[in-house]
Amino acid sequence: MDELITTLAPLVAPFRDCVRTEVFLTFQALIAGWVVCLGPHTLSEVWQATGPAARRYHDAAYAVFHSAVREWGDLGIVLATLILTHLVPGGQVWVVVDDTLGHKRGAKVAFGGIFLDAVLSSRQRKVLRFGLNWVVLGVMAPIPLRPDRHFCLPVLWRLYRGKGRARFQTRSQAAAELARELAEAAPDRTSCAGRRRRLHQRHRAAGPAGEPPGHRAAALEGGVI
Numbered sequence: 001m002d003e004l005i006t007t008l009a010p011l012v013a014p015f016r017d018c019v020r021t022e023v024f025l026t027f028q029a030l031i032a033g034w035v036v037c038l039g040p041h042t043l044s045e046v047w048q049a050t051g052p053a054a055r056r057y058h059d060a061a062y063a064v065f066h067s068a069v070r071e072w073g074d075l076g077i078v079l080a081t082l083i084l085t086h087l088v089p090g091g092q093v094w095v096v097v098d099d100t101l102g103h104k105r106g107a108k109v110a111f112g113g114i115f116l117d118a119v120l121s122s123r124q125r126k127v128l129r130f131g132l133n134w135v136v137l138g139v140m141a142p143i144p145l146r147p148d149r150h151f152c153l154p155v156l157w158r159l160y161r162g163k164g165r166a167r168f169q170t171r172s173q174a175a176a177e178l179a180r181e182l183a184e185a186a187p188d189r190t191s192c193a194g195r196r197r198r199l200h201q202r203h204r205a206a207g208p209a210g211e212p213p214g215h216r217a218a219a220l221e222g223g224v225i
Contacts, residue, residue, distance in 0.1 A: 094140035
């Protein structure tokens with residue numbers, strides 16, 4: 001599988017300028033492999049579902065993430081632009097910011113720490129796990145297959161480094177920086193920010209056209225960005 005189908009290729013092409021040409025070819029193959037992979041979507045399994053896997057070792061796939069020269073922020077902005085163009089072509093843009101925990105193991109994990117695991121925790125029981133804490137910004141968008149609800153599509157992210165470390169930012173500062181980056185990339189659009197928890201409440205409530213479900217339960221934090 002060396003080429004993408006004609007409907008997918010135009011969506012992947014804008015990412016070409018974010019990486020070197022040879023890296024983009026591998027990146028493109030991984031996207032195709034992710035779509036057709038039938039087993040667990042680990043990087044190894046995805047690579048085996050691609051055509052280049054028969055000619056190249058697995059380290060080519062891993063190198064895309066650990067050593068290839070690229071700027072993740074540029075990738076995120078391109079992804080956000082595609083989402084706004086195809087799924088939210090006009091009007092206000094609702095963005096949601098939250099932090100999430102990526103579980104990690106090992107004695108040497110850069111910027112690793114003990115953080116709250118929101119998935120395993122409840123109101124009565126707090127669960128702490130070791131890993132990396134990411135601040136993630138997502139765009140609320142309707143999906144054609146489910147017009148009755150909106151989905152939060154993550155596009156930008158920052159690693160929380162913890163107090164006392166270089167380039168430390170609080171989670172709120174990181175979230176504000178991500179929101180500014182998105183606003184600067186789409187200056188002709190109005191962005192509204194809401195807390196994830198409040199947007200999640202009453203997500204099945206029907207709202208006026210163009211507004212995300214549960215908008216009556218959402219509170220604008222600072223109004224228009």
